[in-house]
Amino acid sequence: MNKQFLIVGALAFIAAGAFAQSNTAYTDQSGAGSNTSNVDQVGSLNFSDVDQVNTMSAADNNVSDVDQNGDENASTVIQNGAGYNYADIDQDGFHNHNTAMSYGANNDIYVDQDGRYNLAFTHQVGDDNMATTNQIGSNQSWIKQYITTWNTDKSDGNIATVDQTTTSIWGPKNMSWVRQAGDYNEADVDQTGLSNESDVASWGNYNEIVVLQVGDDNSATTTQTGNSNTATTQQRMFWAPAGIAEGNVSTVDQDGYKNRSIDRANGDDNTADIDQNGDWNRSHATSSGDMNSIKVDQNDYKNDAWTYQTGDGNSADLYQNGELNYSFIEQNGDLNSADVDQIGNDNDSYVDQNGNSNIANTYQNGNMNLSDVEQYDNNNGAYTTQNGSGNTSYIYQA
16 A cells, blocks of 8 residues: 655745645555556646555556646546556646546546646546547536446447637636447547537447537537447538637437438538438538528438538428438528428439529338429429339429
């Protein structure tokens, strides 16, 4: 048992009724060998607590390196056995808080916070997990990677990376939540601006989530259940590297195997709601402009949905239930509306709207039906209903 209590300050003495504000570090290490802790604090009223417990060998190892520079920063590191846990915490600024907890073996935690009032919480249970948090300004991050109820042995190879930057340390915080249970899941969250929120979760194996948000008040929620699903959400101005997007909302829910979702918002106040259940479904949604909305609901096997919007106030609503259905919607202009429902197998729908205030509603129930709607100019209305198999409809309006 190695028990340490350290008080470090610019002045380490008490004299003439006055005393220096001091930093505090607690280190409590237990185990047969290989525990190492290095705490270096500069400033005043910084606090560090490192507790490392090694539960019987696997070559021992627990390494913690905490470096704090500034005032009133606080760091807590708890690592528990058996074989190689490593935590590297570096905090610069004022009143940054970190809690890093690793159980199991071969867990890595890296936290780097620079600014004021940053909060980082990392909790890992299992084997071979790695979490990286980098925050500049005033942000909050929560990462949890742990064992699932259906895999009680361990949770292997999960990776979570959170990178957040606020454009003003006095403005609203960016917030990120990452939860991963299973094996070899990966989450990458990058947020720059003010008051952005990301909430991502993967339950299963080999799932991947990527979130990129640049601007203010953007929100991304992604939930994946199953194996080998991939979801990418990007909300920013694509044509200007420094451009920002505001008030966009993305919600992605995927359940099954190898589903793919890509959602891009280029503008302000766009919404996207993607729900895919089954295997090998794909959705690609892109909005360029303001106040556009996309809703995609796909069920079963190998359905494809492609939606592109350019302009303001456009709406696309797509529902596909069955196998090998395909929908393509392109909207150029303002206030266009497209609603596509396909039930069955091998149905194809194409909607191309160019102009303003056009309406296209397509309903197909059966197999191997084809609908093609092309609208040019303004205020056109196209309504298609097909039941059965092998039907074809073509509408051209200008």
